[in-house]
Amino acid sequence: MFQALRIRDFRLMWAGGMVSAFGSWLLTLAIPTHIFLVTGSVRATGLATAAEYLPLLLLGPVAGVFADRWDRRRLMIGTNLFCAGAVAMMLLGLAPGRYGVLYAALIAENAGLVLYGPAWQARTPAVVGTGSLLSSANALNAASSGVVRLAGGPLGGILLVLCGARWLVVIDVASYLLSALALALTARTAGGSPAAGITPGAVARDLREGTRVLLRQPAARALFPVTVVYLAANASLSAVLIPLGIERLGGSEHTGFVLCGLGVGFLAGAPALRLLLDRVQPRILLAVTLAACAVAYFGLFTSTALATALPAAIAIGLFGSMSLVIPQTTVQRVIPNAVLGRIGAVFLTGEAAATLAGAAAGPFLAQAAGLTAAAAAAALVTLAAAGLARLLVPRLDQLTAPATCP
Numbered sequence: 001m002f003q004a005l006r007i008r009d010f011r012l013m014w015a016g017g018m019v020s021a022f023g024s025w026l027l028t029l030a031i032p033t034h035i036f037l038v039t040g041s042v043r044a045t046g047l048a049t050a051a052e053y054l055p056l057l058l059l060g061p062v063a064g065v066f067a068d069r070w071d072r073r074r075l076m077i078g079t080n081l082f083c084a085g086a087v088a089m090m091l092l093g094l095a096p097g098r099y100g101v102l103y104a105a106l107i108a109e110n111a112g113l114v115l116y117g118p119a120w121q122a123r124t125p126a127v128v129g130t131g132s133l134l135s136s137a138n139a140l141n142a143a144s145s146g147v148v149r150l151a152g153g154p155l156g157g158i159l160l161v162l163c164g165a166r167w168l169v170v171i172d173v174a175s176y177l178l179s180a181l182a183l184a185l186t187a188r189t190a191g192g193s194p195a196a197g198i199t200p201g202a203v204a205r206d207l208r209e210g211t212r213v214l215l216r217q218p219a220a221r222a223l224f225p226v227t228v229v230y231l232a233a234n235a236s237l238s239a240v241l242i243p244l245g246i247e248r249l250g251g252s253e254h255t256g257f258v259l260c261g262l263g264v265g266f267l268a269g270a271p272a273l274r275l276l277l278d279r280v281q282p283r284i285l286l287a288v289t290l291a292a293c294a295v296a297y298f299g300l301f302t303s304t305a306l307a308t309a310l311p312a313a314i315a316i317g318l319f320g321s322m323s324l325v326i327p328q329t330t331v332q333r334v335i336p337n338a339v340l341g342r343i344g345a346v347f348l349t350g351e352a353a354a355t356l357a358g359a360a361a362g363p364f365l366a367q368a369a370g371l372t373a374a375a376a377a378a379a380l381v382t383l384a385a386a387g388l389a390r391l392l393v394p395r396l397d398q399l400t401a402p403a404t405c406p
Contacts, residue, residue: 004137009186010127013076014137016182017120018144020080023175025152026168029256030160031090031106032242035099043363044099045242050359051103055111056352064345065206067118068338076123077183079116083109084176090169118344125332125340132278138329139274142321146266157256210342219282219334220343222392223327224350226385230290230323232354233381236362236374237297243363244371248304258300261310265317272318273325283393286326290386292319294379301375330396 005011036045066075086108093101128137159168214220245255276285292315299312327347335343358378366374 002136002140004128004133004140007128007133010124010137012182012186013120013123013127014140014144016080016179017141018148019182020083020175020179021144021148022152023172025148025259026156026159027087027090027165027172028152029156029242029259030165030168031102033157033160033246033255034094034165035102036242036246039099043367045239045363047103048106050239050356051106052110054107054352054356055114056348057356059111059114060345060349060352061207062203062345063114063348064118064210064342065203066115067122067341067345068206069202070119072119072123072126072341073183073186073188075119076116077180079112079119080176080180080183083112083116084173084180086112087169087172087176091166094165094169114348117348118341121328121332121344122337122340126337130333134329134332135274135277138325138332139270139277142266142273142325143270145321146263146268146270146317148263150260150263150267152259152263155256156259206342210339210346213335213339214343214346217334218394219396220331222388222394223282223286223330224347226286226290226389226392227327227347228350228354229385229388230293230382231351232358233297233378233385234293234320235355235358236365236381237301237378239359239362240301240366240371240374243366244301248371249306249309257306258309258313261313262317262320265314265319266321267317268314269318269321269325273322276322277326277329281395282326282330283389283395286323286393287386287390289319289322289326290382290389293323294382294386297382298375298379301371301378334396 005014032045032048035041035048039045086105089105089108090102093099093103093105124137125134128134156168214224241258242255245258249255249258296312296315296319300309300316303309303312331343331347332340362374362378365377
């Protein structure tokens, strides 16, 4: 699983991404909890999640064009610096009655992440290739997500109580700055100018080309609706996780332990991914992991005690991480690197639309019919995604793609 760390540039990218993700995970619990405790509104808390995904809807289609036309290294550095500034804005929104500033800051931060995501996804196979090292790199990313969730969730809950949300914001700003520094230490690449080549006509042409590539590739074309359906269900429950912890499990600190359980699952998923990604057909592996996620969703959101919630959270982390990495790795392998940013952006945009819809629908359904009904609906939708994966994704005996770095 650690083979990709032999490559210096990936080592720096991975370490920087892990640091910034850790800072962000401290706030993942703090900001929604702050809003819920002050307002007592499930809907207001869900809007915080929705605000995170709105930029993906608005900017997602063009983000891939930037990732394919601009120097990806410089783009990733710039977006980290922008995110640091956006998070700093949250300090102005922590006072009572100023939650609009928090929503605006979340939107701004995630606008930067929209540009960062396709560049990261496209630069990774350009650095490590599309063979076994790519499986290693994506397994390591899943492992780092597990570590971050394992430590960030409960630590964020503890620091929120001891220090308040203000210090968590400061830590997140510092994490983005450290990530930018790590990326600045990677090797320079021959890329386009950050100000050149982006015109409305060029964007339209690049989007058409990316769409044609996606439609001509059966595996990527089939994985798109599967991923979208799964993430809609996942977001509907993520948006009501804070109320679950506070109302049923005993408080925000117990929500932190649930997030810790998700992290344990992500950690367990990393070696499983490394073992299975190159041995089992994506359609079979994805169908199994999605079906397991559906069962775990229902188990978590019908729990009334931490003792039953934690095993379900671990299962969600385990099978959920695999359900995210399987499509990502497949797309990175079958799509040429020169257009991978645009294809990644198409996926991100679809995922954002699904996540935004799920984040908006979940709290309303939970408020109207209860958390159990919301969990049942999400589980059924996830089972539908498992069925789509088994039926639509073709058998792939060879997954190769050129991996040249623009």
